[in-house]
Amino acid sequence: MIASAYFTTLLLFLLFQDVSGAPTASTPAVGRSIPLRRLSPSSQNLTLVAQRAKGQRDMLVAKYGGQSLGKRATGYNLLVNQGIDTGYYGSIAIGTPPISFDVILDTGSSDLWLTSSACGAVCGSSPTYDPTKSSSFQNLSMPFEITYGSGAAAGYVAEETVQMAGFSVQKQGFAVVNSLSSNFNQNPVSGLMGLAWASLASSGQTPFWETLASGGSFDSALFGVQLTRYGNASDATENEPGGVIDMGYTNSSLYSGSIEYYAIVGQPEFWEINMNTLTVQGKSIDIAGMSSAIIDTGTTNIAGPATAIASIYAQIPGSQPGTGQWQGYYTYPCSTTVNVEFNFGGNSWSMSPADFTHTQISSTQCIGAFFVSTIGQGGPSWVVGDAFLKNVYSVFRYNPPSVGFAALSTTAIAQNGIKAPPPSATIGTVSAEVTNTGAASSGRPLSTLLCFWLVSASIAVMLL
Structure with a gap:
């Protein structure tokens, strides 16, 4: 019965998707998407969960404190879901000849980075990029060095031909990381692709998606994201289907x-919008003067101001502030069904009670997905991550700069918790090719943003 349900759902999904990533001749706008995959172990190491939760809280300070054109096209890339909804990654190809790598897809940053073959054991067992094997590699001789709370990373900025979802960008700027103080990447993840705006890029390079959107390569200047949920699936395995990123169209x-x-x-930098209201257990939470919200696929949970977070848990009898590595989080009775609604200026969007639960730490107590932001003055009030985004189809639009949400279809909902093998790489046959002719104007110091990326990647790929 399970296998039958899976294949029925898969067939329905394939009616609308070209899983090879190649253009479909039957539609005027050729579609491109990236399958997302997910890691979700069947058991949890609570000490490690707590360590990564602390890392998620601390990394927000680093993250937020401070062309020749081919034909227009669209595409998709199926995703992998990691660590029981902790993070999502897809595949890219880089170099000449192209070699595929798995990368975290992060709308909260703007740079692409990969670990180098020169990195050694500290970069873990994930595949690494070897510039000597590519004829299109060009070292820009720009040092790439960062420090963060528990160590440092270093490398350099280079240019390469990068492919994703059937699009190819020549001379795409990215960071080659050849020194890490710790193992950040869990096999098979080799790096991170930032999907925010060029003004945020610490490397000074225009992001892959923005080169395509601004140059007219996309049929529609946007990309859409659908994420799966396995947090309430008791039989989830290490890698699970994670959803999809649709490039140049909405599915x-x-x-x-x-x-x-x-x-x-x-001005476009992060995908930052205003949040009008937040309702918990039917009661409106006071967010006056603290309504700025960044929509971030690279953050697992939801961070907010201390007063608002306290008000949220005040609506849940038996809640208590966390201590130790759980500081900034709250415990609450697992038996309580928590209903949350977000409103950003029109419709109200519900968050599943399953997504309110970050993890269970005892037979009766759970950790909630909302935690206290440590960003401080000058940063956004809220960082809205995957705990909410699993509940909507999200669209990130280039012009006019905006974020869109839509209700998930029954086809999308049916993919939650499904027993199926994770998707393989979906680079796609190139249908649009451009040359990146200029670097972005960096709006953030190099040490600040890669600091976040490394910590974020650590959380995304190593949590649970």
């Missing part, structure tokens, strides 16, 4: 109704 098979868009706050 109508994955959402119902219309997409509601919200304008970016200020």
